[in-house]
Amino acid sequence: MLTLLSFAALAFLPSANALVRKENVGRLPALGWNSWNAFGCDVDSTKIMTAANEMVKLGLKDLGYEYVNIDDCWSVKDTRNLTTKRIIPDTSKFPGGISGVADQVHDLGLKIGIYSSAGETTCAGHPASLGYEQVDAEAFAEWGIDYLKYDNCGVPSNWTDQYTACVPDGSGNFPNGTCPDLSNPAPAGYDWAQSKTFTRYTMMRDALLAQDRTILYSLCDWGQADVNTWGNETGNSWRMSGDIQANWPHVAEIANENSFRMNYVGFWGHPDPDMLEVGNGNLTSEENRAHFALWAVMKSPLIIGTALDNITDANLAVLKNQYLIDFHQDPVVGRSAHPYKWGYNPDWTFDPVHPAEYWSGPSSTLEGTLVLMLNSEDSTSTRIASWNEIPELKGHDAYQVIDAWSGEDLGCVKEAYSTSLASHDVAVLVVKGAC
Numbered sequence: 001m002l003t004l005l006s007f008a009a010l011a012f013l014p015s016a017n018a019l020v021r022k023e024n025v026g027r028l029p030a031l032g033w034n035s036w037n038a039f040g041c042d043v044d045s046t047k048i049m050t051a052a053n054e055m056v057k058l059g060l061k062d063l064g065y066e067y068v069n070i071d072d073c074w075s076v077k078d079t080r081n082l083t084t085k086r087i088i089p090d091t092s093k094f095p096g097g098i099s100g101v102a103d104q105v106h107d108l109g110l111k112i113g114i115y116s117s118a119g120e121t122t123c124a125g126h127p128a129s130l131g132y133e134q135v136d137a138e139a140f141a142e143w144g145i146d147y148l149k150y151d152n153c154g155v156p157s158n159w160t161d162q163y164t165a166c167v168p169d170g171s172g173n174f175p176n177g178t179c180p181d182l183s184n185p186a187p188a189g190y191d192w193a194q195s196k197t198f199t200r201y202t203m204m205r206d207a208l209l210a211q212d213r214t215i216l217y218s219l220c221d222w223g224q225a226d227v228n229t230w231g232n233e234t235g236n237s238w239r240m241s242g243d244i245q246a247n248w249p250h251v252a253e254i255a256n257e258n259s260f261r262m263n264y265v266g267f268w269g270h271p272d273p274d275m276l277e278v279g280n281g282n283l284t285s286e287e288n289r290a291h292f293a294l295w296a297v298m299k300s301p302l303i304i305g306t307a308l309d310n311i312t313d314a315n316l317a318v319l320k321n322q323y324l325i326d327f328h329q330d331p332v333v334g335r336s337a338h339p340y341k342w343g344y345n346p347d348w349t350f351d352p353v354h355p356a357e358y359w360s361g362p363s364s365t366l367e368g369t370l371v372l373m374l375n376s377e378d379s380t381s382t383r384i385a386s387w388n389e390i391p392e393l394k395g396h397d398a399y400q401v402i403d404a405w406s407g408e409d410l411g412c413v414k415e416a417y418s419t420s421l422a423s424h425d426v427a428v429l430v431v432k433g434a435c
């Protein structure tokens with residue numbers, strides 16, 4: 001029995017090698033801002049500098065938010081520089097070039113990110129880096145870039161994978177709904193590091209590592225080619241799903257998918273359920289804070305995607321929640337929170353509408369345990385955290401508890417904490433010592 005168990009554990013243990021970088025870059029999940037969810041293709045240096053200045057002014061920088069990332073559409077569309085082969089920054093949007101805006105961002109004590117794709121063109125049809133990895137990595141380094149988001153558009157037919165992936169969940173099963181398009185499944189035991197997708201992303205990793213500059217490498221292959229099994233050795237984070245959209249059904253769907261990937265979270269490597277939509281679309285105030293809290297406890301990169309000069313006080317307070325940031329940036333505990341119970345569904349149910357509702361994780365920064373409870377239903381409902389169900393809390397009857405949203409000390413709570421939650425809201429508890 002023991003042998004069988006250890007074999008199963010080994011078979012699904014992620015690669016131990018990781019992209020370990022200087023000055024701890026990429027060791028903890030990234031904190032920052034990106035232009036795409038707020039502005040799409042309509043990006044320029046004014047918008048980038050507005051975001052950077054607001055990050056300082058609003059106190060986000062003081063909390064550790066550091067990357068200001070330019071997404072797609074920063075370059076001249078149809079050509080590279082015929083002499084240097086470099087991508088040409090669009091000077092109608094960035095009059096000082098990318099290096100100009102990089103200097104200004106650095107002057108604020110922040111870091112700057114750029115975007116490209118592991119294909120011939122980006123998703124908006126601009127020149128991308130497949131075949132030009134060295135040229136582009138060199139240009140990015142010279143311009144002062146600190147972060148690269150590397151998308152998966154514009155892949156020519158001779159670079160597509162031989163097989164489509166069906167990705168197992170955290171316990172090695174294939175939950176219902178994860179294999180919608182298995183037209184050409186890989187044989188059992190196929191090593192996805194043999195795939196062309198792996199090669200496309202590895203070529204850019206090697207080009208970045210060859211530069212005399214530390215550039216955080218954020219893979220965006222939409223979870224394809226079972227990236228969870230090779231993401232840790234290739235990048236600092238890797239997208240595990242398709243793009244997020246600013247509405248609850250999308251947020252819940254991605255939270256459900258990522259909940260099965262928590263064994264892959266650790267120092268230097270983080271599955272990425274995509275950038276934040278807090279402040280965007282039709283998310284209610286409950287949905288905004290549930291989205292942020294779930295992303296924070298999953299130790300996802302937290303990349304803000306809203307116009308910061310326009311953000312409401314309520315949404316800003318969510319992004320600045322000290323308890324969640326402390327949990328997320330724990331320098332001692334690398335693992336994320338894990339679901340300890342699904343709640344609405346039986347445990348391990350794959351359900352895009354009702355993700356796991358009960359999560360817990362240890363925290364050195366909070367000197368205790370973080371507990372999250374979600375109401376995934378469409379109406380108000382009660383959720384109960386029972387200490388004897390929570391792995392970190394079994395063994396004592398009563399604990400000191402703080403409500404992470406209000407900061408209120410709830411005192412010594414015996415056996416369980418029960419709370420009524422509005423639709424799509426979360427309770428976040430900081431559970432301290434036994435009492």
Ligand SMILES: *[C@@H]1O[C@H](CO)[C@@H](O)[C@H](O)[C@H]1NC(C)=O
Nearest residue numbers: 014016017018232264265266
């Ligand atoms: C990723 O690699 C690092 C360094 O080798 C290791 O500490 C970490 O545990 C790995 N992550 C996972 C999820 O195995």
Ligand SMILES: *[C@@H]1O[C@H](CO)[C@@H](O)[C@H](O)[C@H]1NC(C)=O
Nearest residue numbers: 080081082083084085088089
């Ligand atoms: C291409 O690069 C050369 C050499 O740096 C430069 O002189 C020229 O202006 C660039 N052309 C464009 C269109 O950016």
Ligand SMILES: *[C@@H]1O[C@H](CO)[C@@H](O)[C@H](O)[C@H]1NC(C)=O
Nearest residue numbers: 131156157158159160196199
């Ligand atoms: C795809 O074709 C291009 C252009 O001929 C070539 O440079 C590249 O090596 C090919 N890729 C693969 C994976 O064979």
Ligand SMILES: *[C@@H]1O[C@H](CO)[C@@H](O)[C@H](O)[C@H]1NC(C)=O
Nearest residue numbers: 246247248249281282283284
């Ligand atoms: C927001 O929009 C999505 C997608 O259009 C829809 O499914 C959802 O019900 C809407 N939510 C609210 C609170 O209006």
Ligand SMILES: *[C@@H]1O[C@H](CO)[C@@H](O)[C@H](O)[C@H]1NC(C)=O
Nearest residue numbers: 038039306307308309310311
């Ligand atoms: C700011 O918010 C207003 C009202 O919510 C909206 O109409 C406007 O488009 C927003 N501006 C930006 C830059 O997002």
Ligand SMILES: *[C@@H]1O[C@H](CO)[C@@H](O)[C@H](O)[C@H]1NC(C)=O
Nearest residue numbers: 175176177346348349350351
């Ligand atoms: C998975 O799908 C099968 C067949 O559609 C169904 O019988 C089973 O209950 C589903 N399991 C879960 C956990 O949803």
